[in-house]
């Protein structure tokens with residue numbers, strides 16, 4: 263039997279549940295809702311699925327739980343965290359013939375409670391970190407500040423990134439911050455959190471669920487929806503997050519190796535990318551990624567951004583669904599939502615004013631320099 | 646304004662491990678201690694079991710001059726913990742031996758801090774632990 267290659271693996275259905283700052287629905291219910299919707303879109307039932315990848319942030323729901331929900335028939339079970347990592351893991355399982363159709367989901371609810379609603383992952387505890395008053399925005403700020411000192415990157419460029427992405431979410435009815443347009447001035451006038459980051463340079467936390475179905479090109483023909491293909495993907499990890507000093511020299515170009523490898527394997531260059539669903543926990547991360555992935559020379563991304571290129575009507579729209587900043591930033595889910603945004607964009611499923619006409623290739627990324635983790639993936643309408 | 650020059654009540658303090666104890670013991674004695682590989686002479690921080698360059702162990706503990714420059718910094722206006730009085734400066738210090746650590750720059754108006762400024766270590770007694778912090782020098 264000939265095994266499928268990566269170009270034979272397709273994402274056939276995607277679904278986001280409602281997203282909100284806080285959701286009271288239990289995670290298992292949220293995830294089941296995402297699974298039901300995505301299976302309807304794919305036109306399949308539990309018996310058609312032979313692979314599971316699932317993660318619930320607060321509840322600890324995992325693949326074994328979901329396999330039981332589906333009746334407990336034999337299934338491959340992925341262990342990677344939802345997002346590019348789990349999609350590439352599932353693609354590998356399909357290519358190896360371990361399974362043919364993977365149901366993948368993530369959900370988070372009930373995580374943000376109490377007076378301050380700060381997410382637990384934003385307060386990493388480490389003996390060489392916590393005692394200095396460090397927290398996640400400060401880690402990313404230390405990366406940004408070094409770039410600003412090296413290249414003269416102005417704060418207006420950071421504000422432009424946040425305004426561009428939040429403007430996308432403002433017109434996406436599914437976004438947490440729908441109806442809340444943001445200008446550069448709004449960003450610069452919002453209160454300072456960790457200089458150079460103002461409040462609106464930072465993604466606020468939210469909750470929600472998401473699911474996708476992956477299968478082979480052959481089976482995708484019999485399912486509903488237009489298949490989107492994985493052209494290339496790569497994980498790039500550089501150690502323990504939020505432990506070592508976030509040095510620009512070490513982590514500033516994170517993702518460069520993964521991106522270069524993806525472009526080489528896909529036979530593409532940055533010029534072939536139509537839309538970028540880049541991970542946007544903080545505004546500066548977009549400037550960093552434009553340089554690390556080869557869209558701009560070092561030090562030139564700020565000017566590129568200030569010229570309006572990453573706006574929805576620009577030459578290289580970024581975070582078109584509103585991203586972490588405006589669509590949703592639900593700890594277990596937002597990485598998978600980047601993949602979903604890419605699929606939705608290539609299938610023309612986003613609202614008309616957020617649809618990039620004729621988009622053929624989308625670049626996706628997960629996580630960032632402050633977290634010393636940066637995964638990238640290229641998706642295409644055609645393999 | 647304190648600019649984190651004094652320990653505040655309830656500040657999260659490190660709990661030394663067997664691996665890191667020499668660093669914190671040194672700070673209590675007013676010495677900034679860092680690991681160095683006896684084989685390839687690489688400086689290693691944060692503390693590790695073996696050298697990340699050549700995997701040699703055990704690593705030696707040596708004293709740093711405590712002199713360096715501000716590699717990068719952030720002025721924190723919205724602290725993660727009420728014990729920190731904003732605004733204050735968290736920074737990456739590039740030590741002159743060629744290694745880096747996170748710390749605070751104290752005793753300086755945060756608005757005047759810049760990348761590249763010269764700093765020197767001083768020691769902040771926080772009771773159970775002494776923290777190596779940095780102050781600008783001319």
Ligand SMILES: [Zn+2]
Pocket residue numbers: 682683684685686687696697698699700701
């Ligand atoms: Zn060595």
